[in-house]
Amino acid sequence: MHAALLDPFAIITTMHDIAIIGGGASGLICAVAACEATVRAGAALPRILILEATDKVGRSILRSGNGRCNFSNAHIQAHAYNDPDGFQMVSKALEQQTASSPSSVNPVVGFFERLGLLWREESEGRLYPQANKASVVLEVLRAPLQRFGVEMRVSSAVQRIVPPKAERSHFTIHLASGELIRARTAVVAAGGAAGAFGLEGLLPYEPPKPILGPLATETRFTRALDNIRVRCSASLLREGERVAEERGEVLFRKYGVSGICIFNLSRSAQAGDVIRLDLLPEVADPGALMASRLTDLARMLAKTPSNFELLQGAVLPLVADQVLKSLGLEGAQEANAESARRIAQRLAAFDLPVQGIGDESVCQVHRGGFALDAFCPETLEAKEVPGLHVLGEALDMDGACGGFNLHWAFMTGLLAGWSLA
Helix, strand or coil, rough: HHHHCCCCCCCCCCCEEEEEEECCHHHHHHHHHHHHHHHHCCCCCCCCECCCCCCCCCCCHHHCCCCCCCEEEEECCCCCCCCCHHHHHHHHHHHCCCCCCCCCCHHHHHHHHHCCCCCCEEEHEEECCCCHHHHHHHHHHHHHHHCCCCCCCCCCCCCEEECCCCCCCCEEECCCCCCCEEEEEECCCCCCCCCCCCCCHHHHHEEEEEEECCCCEECCCCCHHHHCCCEEEEEEEEECEEEEEEEEEEEEEEEEEHHHHHHHHHHCCCCEEEEEEEEECCCCCHHHHHHHHHHHHHHCCCCCCCCHHHHHEEECHHHHHHHHHHHHHCCCCEHHHHHHHEEEHHHHHHEEEEEEEEEEHCCCEEEECCCHECCCCCCCEECCCCCCCHHHHHCCCCCCCCCCCHHHHHHHHHHHHHHCC
């Protein structure tokens, strides 16, 4: 007997076939897939226990897409992930399992269709439930779990997972309460921030760090623009070279910048990089535009326009103030060819040095976790620890905004669930 089981104060519960640590997207769909496949095979249902550390299952689902649940994307691409080759291997394994899926989008969507979910596509391929509420996605997952008798326990934080010492033995799962759970199979589906549960000595593991969030930058100009939104293109520069580029809405914050395009750039950003905002992304030649405006406004006003007047109608007044401040120009001063040229250059390249993640509490995912190559892509079972499966964000895989991370959680949950049946 393992030494941990000799604790006289430990409470040992009944043994389960499958213990799933984490009641989020990957854990819930894993349990549904395992039950569905078992029923389809005509076998007895497994005894499944879901252990959720918080007071509610499905929180990752409910907060996705601002409460609407952007559960997948119509244009799933491997290059949207930090490990394209690993994602491609797992994706192919899922496609082989669901060759007869009725969905024309992807196997994850096909599974939800079979559960009865109606969905619709919005901009950039984002997929949402037709009812426009994340709770609908959670409901179609919880309903079969209740029918199949899956036990879901909340406020049950796991501290450690001890693999079996002998063949045909069981995993021992240590709860923070002191209780011990025993299971034939253990599934880690607790997300990226939950830690390694004592398994880091058995499997390659990278401590996770929050990404896909806002960026802290030099604040001399952003502080005055707090809560101002602009539509622009944003580039990530490293030593003058463009690393990545996004286009969309940027939200200025006191500490830096936020918005979906900044979230995506945060996946590659490092301290010392530069965020370059092009505030007129649709204008091919800002220099020619400003020179023309200088001439046209002088004719219209019957006088030389000021630097501020040169920017009126092109950008928001507060943005104009900071553009001029960054150049050391007075807004009331008369514009000239040189100031028009400098303003045009700054509109095309408003640079903000990056310091790091701006607010970790709003980051959508963590990068790090268990190395994907330590697991079989067809089952997500650890190659060196039979019976242990790791899913979703607990693996070192993250994707861009737009449903890519929930898609990863659902696809790994499906593969593991089917294999467990």
